[in-house]
Amino acid sequence: MCGIVGILGRDAVAADIVDALKRLEYRGYDSAGIATVQDGHLDRRRAEGKLRNLEALLNEAPLVGRTGIGHTRWATHGPPTERNAHPHMTDGVSVVHNGIIENFRELKDELTASGTTFSTDTDTEVVAHLITRERNTGASPVDAVHATLKRLEGAFALAIVFAGEDNLMIGARNGPPLAVGHGTGEMYLGSDAVALAPFTDTITYLDDGDWVILTRDSMDVRDAEGNAVERAVTKSVASALMVDKGNHRHFMIKEIYEQPEVISHTLSHYLDFAKGEVRDLSGSIDFSKISRVTISACGTAYYAGMIAKYWFEKYARLPVDVDVASEMRYREAPMEDGGLTIVVSQSGETADTLAALRYAKGEGQKIASVVNVRESTIARESDVILPTLAGPEIGVASTKAFTCQLSVLAALTLLAGKQRGRIDATQERRLVEALSEVPRHITTILKDEAPYEALAQDLSRARDVLYLGRGINFPIAMEGALKLKEISYIHAEGYAAGELKHGPIALIDENVPVIVVAPDDDLFDKTISNVQEVAARGGRIVFISETDAERAGCPIAASLPVPKCDSFVGPLIYTVPVQLLAYHTAVFMGTDVDQPRNLAKSVTVE
Numbered sequence: 050m051c052g053i054v055g056i057l058g059r060d061a062v063a064a065d066i067v068d069a070l071k072r073l074e075y076r077g078y079d080s081a082g083i084a085t086v087q088d089g090h091l092d093r094r095r096a097e098g099k100l101r102n103l104e105a106l107l108n109e110a111p112l113v114g115r116t117g118i119g120h121t122r123w124a125t126h127g128p129p130t131e132r133n134a135h136p137h138m139t140d141g142v143s144v145v146h147n148g149i150i151e152n153f154r155e156l157k158d159e160l161t162a163s164g165t166t167f168s169t170d171t172d173t174e175v176v177a178h179l180i181t182r183e184r185n186t187g188a189s190p191v192d193a194v195h196a197t198l199k200r201l202e203g204a205f206a207l208a209i210v211f212a213g214e215d216n217l218m219i220g221a222r223n224g225p226p227l228a229v230g231h232g233t234g235e236m237y238l239g240s241d242a243v244a245l246a247p248f249t250d251t252i253t254y255l256d257d258g259d260w261v262i263l264t265r266d267s268m269d270v271r272d273a274e275g276n277a278v279e280r281a282v283t284k285s286v287a288s289a290l291m292v293d294k295g296n297h298r299h300f301m302i303k304e305i306y307e308q309p310e311v312i313s314h315t316l317s318h319y320l321d322f323a324k325g326e327v328r329d330l331s332g333s334i335d336f337s338k339i340s341r342v343t344i345s346a347c348g349t350a351y352y353a354g355m356i357a358k359y360w361f362e363k364y365a366r367l368p369v370d371v372d373v374a375s376e377m378r379y380r381e382a383p384m385e386d387g388g389l390t391i392v393v394s395q396s397g398e399t400a401d402t403l404a405a406l407r408y409a410k411g412e413g414q415k416i417a418s419v420v421n422v423r424e425s426t427i428a429r430e431s432d433v434i435l436p437t438l439a440g441p442e443i444g445v446a447s448t449k450a451f452t453c454q455l456s457v458l459a460a461l462t463l464l465a466g467k468q469r470g471r472i473d474a475t476q477e478r479r480l481v482e483a484l485s486e487v488p489r490h491i492t493t494i495l496k497d498e499a500p501y502e503a504l505a506q507d508l509s510r511a512r513d514v515l516y517l518g519r520g521i522n523f524p525i526a527m528e529g530a531l532k533l534k535e536i537s538y539i540h541a542e543g544y545a546a547g548e549l550k551h552g553p554i555a556l557i558d559e560n561v562p563v564i565v566v567a568p569d570d571d572l573f574d575k576t577i578s579n580v581q582e583v584a585a586r587g588g589r590i591v592f593i594s595e596t597d598a599e600r601a602g603c604p605i606a607a608s609l610p611v612p613k614c615d616s617f618v619g620p621l622i623y624t625v626p627v628q629l630l631a632y633h634t635a636v637f638m639g640t641d642v643d644q645p646r647n648l649a650k651s652v653t654v655e
């Protein structure tokens with residue numbers, strides 16, 4: 050899941066390619082590179098690590114040329130070294146690639162046997178050599194690419210330029226997204242419209258199997274067989290503005306602080322606070338006619354789906370299956386015809402979630418997507434789009450997108466409960482009011498970060514951390530553990546509190562912090578029993594609760610107070626302490642909070 054860009058420009062393009070790559074760095078930041086066509090020859094610059102390293106290199110050794118391609122990498126095949134950085138090239142062809150060429154070993158063996166020498170460990174390099182081999186037999190660039198595409202299996206978005214061809218660029222899409230940008234006497238390719246936003250808002254999205262031949266003033270889209278096909282030209286609303294950190298040290302903490310505002314914004318879209326009612330923005334979904342809902346997503350978005358299961362089942366009496374998308378796509382689960390599948394995704398480009406969506410569609414399901422990026426592939430392939438209004442989320446660790454996903458799913462629960470006759474007007478008003486108070490409660494938590502900073506020093510020394518929660522707050526325990534893992538690199542696990550005694554309690558000793566999410570709800574006493582089991586074995590308890598830590602009836606190492614709230618909205622409120630705890634621990638440890646190692650914001654490979 051890398052970011053790719055290509056420009057057929059009127060002037061030198063390297064600086065614009067860097068600008069576009071900055072907008073794609075969320076897709077990976079292991080290495081970056083650019084190749085241009087200069088005086089008929091191909092030249093490239095590549096650098097390991099973040100884009101700033103490539104920028105520094107370009108300052109020392111600029112690239113000229115009006116035709117070029119660029120790449121920001123999340124390594125799949127081969128370590129993240131300069132050698133493996135894209136673009137990959139031969140004397141005649143240069144290629145950038147997002148995705149995985151699954152049959153690259155077989156292709157590499159075939160090419161090696163016929164005398165080709167490889168200089169990288171990547172799967173992508175076979176594409177450059179296959180095109181070159183075709184060119185060497187006299188094929189035109191277009192025919193060479195067409196013949197090569199027929200040999201490739203797997204997922205790919207490609208941008209290709211050629212020595213001696215200053216007015217030609219070819220793109221191809223099979224899986225990962227690829228957009229064409231139309232300029233005036235200029236043409237662009239990009240992994241998304243956001244990357245192209247500084248240059249144009251006129252966009253054509255390629256369909257799966259499409260490939261496109263671009264010159265500065267023409268676009269020729271072909272299907273897999275090589276037939277010309279029409280694809281719509283649309284107006285993108287992607288902003289050309291780059292989001293900055295404002296007064297904050299990291300995007301993650303800025304985004305944590307934005308939550309009261311963006312949750313409020315999202316809730317107002319779905320709820321009429323004045324009337325105390327949920328608005329029906331679900332399009333054609335009629336929950337009274339649905340007997341089962343399937344939810345699928347990955348990572349943090351999956352935890353939002355888990356919470357929705359508790360909500361839908363309790364308040365709407367509607368059974369829900371929740372599946373990690375990478376499992377659902379291959380499980381061949383039978384699905385009720387006419388059923389509803391909800392996919393949840395911040396980026397709207399997560400490959401596994403997209404595949405789960407397509408599987409569910411194939412099973413006759415109506416698809417609703419809870420997405421933050423409205424122009425994403427997942428949004429475009431859904432029957433109903435339920436947007437989160439979180440604004441751009443830059444930090445790799447998802448924060449505000451998650452609480453906005455919860456806001457949408459809570460509103461949808463109210464709608465489902467109402468349509469199914471399980472929520473009456475009085476209850477609806479009470480639950481809408483509880484939701485309206487969420488931004489205020491989060492603001493209260495954010496007023497005092499000192500306890501989190503103090504605890505961070507302690508947590509930073511831990512090798513393992515356990516998070517416990519019960520019922521609807523069990524997914525919050527998992528979300529807390531995921532946040533800590535991904536940005537501080539400390540091993541953490543989230544467990545259902547009642548499950549502890551079935552194994553993980555063996556881990557407990559005085560070195561293992563146990564973070565307990567303990568709202569004052571009808572499961573509080575049960576949770577406390579589990580806390581006491583931990584205390585009896587010397588575990589160090591961190592107590593996150595709206596109630597007095599003394600009620601735990603055992604020694605508490607630290608207490609993180611939360612405002613009193615309706616248990617319906619508990620997951621929205623209790624998320625914030627686990628976010629802050631992970632954030633301050635990572636800051637104390639000095640990790641790269643916004644771009645942690647090995648991760649990417651948008652996971653477009655499986």
Ligand code: M6R
Pocket residue numbers: 347348349350351393394395396397398399402445446447448531532535650651652
């Ligand atoms: O863009 P998506 O919401 O589909 O992304 C899903 C996960 O990759 C994402 O939530 C990931 O787990 C985050 N890094 C967690 O903070």
